[in-house]
Amino acid sequence: MKIAIAVSREGLVFPGHFAHAPKFRIYEYADGKLRLLEERDNPLGNAPDLDVEHHGAHMHGVAKYSWLRQRVLPDVDAVIAAGACETSHRYFTSEGVKMLFTDPIEVKVLEDYIDQNPSEFEEVLRQS
Numbered sequence: 133m134k135i136a137i138a139v140s141r142e143g144l145v146f147p148g149h150f151a152h153a154p155k156f157r158i159y160e161y162a163d164g165k166l167r168l169l170e171e172r173d174n175p176l177g178n179a180p181d182l183d184v185e186h187h188g189a190h191m192h193g194v195a196k197y198s199w200l201r202q203r204v205l206p207d208v209d210a211v212i213a214a215g216a217c218e219t220s221h222r223y224f225t226s227e228g229v230k231m232l233f234t235d236p237i238e239v240k241v242l243e244d245y246i247d248q249n250p251s252e253f254e255e256v257l258r259q260s
Contacts, residue, residue, distance in 0.1 A: 133160070133161045133162070133209045133210065133257075134158060134159065134160060134161075134169070134207055134208045134209050134210075135158070135159045135160075135161050135166070135208065135209065135210045135211070135212060136156040136157070136158050136159075136172075136205055136208040136210070136211045136212070137156065137157045137159070137211075137212045137213075137239055137242065138150040138153035138156055138211065138212070138213040138214070139153055139154070139155050139156065139157050139171075139239055140153065140154065140236070141154055143238055143239055143240070144236045144237065144238055144239065145212065145213065145214050145234055145235070145236045145237055145239060145242060146213060146214060146236065147214050147215070147236035148214070148215055149213075149215050149216060149217060149220070150211060150213030150214070150215065150216050150220070151174075151176055151196065151197065151200055151216070151220055152174075152176055152177055153174055153177055153213070154173070154174055154177035154178070155171050155172060155173050155174055155177065156171070156172045156174060156204065156205065157170075157171050157239065158170050158171070158172060158207075158208065161210075161246075164247070164250030164251075164254075165247055165250070166243055166246050166247060172204055172205075174200075174204055175203075175204070176196070176199075176200060176204075193219050194219065194223055197219065197220045197223040197224065198223065201223070201224065201227055201229075205229075208229060209228070209229060209230065210229060210230040210231070210232060210257065210260075211224060211229055211230070211231055211232070212232045212233075212234060212242070213231070213232075213233060213234075214233065214234060214235060214236045215233070216231060216233070230257055230260040231260060232256060232257070232260055
């Protein structure tokens with residue numbers, strides 16, 4: 133399973149709407165452990181949390197989240213973030229992506245928690 137964590141420049145779970153996180157850390161989750169695969173920059177990370185002008189295209193709502201899914205997060209099965217709007221949540225879950233929410237804690241703390249509590253994490257995944 134591939135998991136994306138929305139990350140701030142300071143190394144926290146991004147405290148705002150996940151679609152505007154400056155980057156995503158992509159992990160493989162298998163056998164109760166997270167393994168960092170890569171960090172991906174998010175072109176929407178510098179855009180205001182309203183309508184988005186990107187490469188000459190005006191994106192809002194579903195179009196914006198479709199673009200994010202196709203261009204930045206096409207291969208993830210779950211997103212961990214501190215926030216999302218109803219439209220983005222509905223869009224990503226309709227694509228089969230599990231959405232998990234946490235406080236904007238240090239990503240390292242979250243990684244350690246998941247590694248130390250795999251059965252609890254897997255239960256949260258099942259319920260989402």
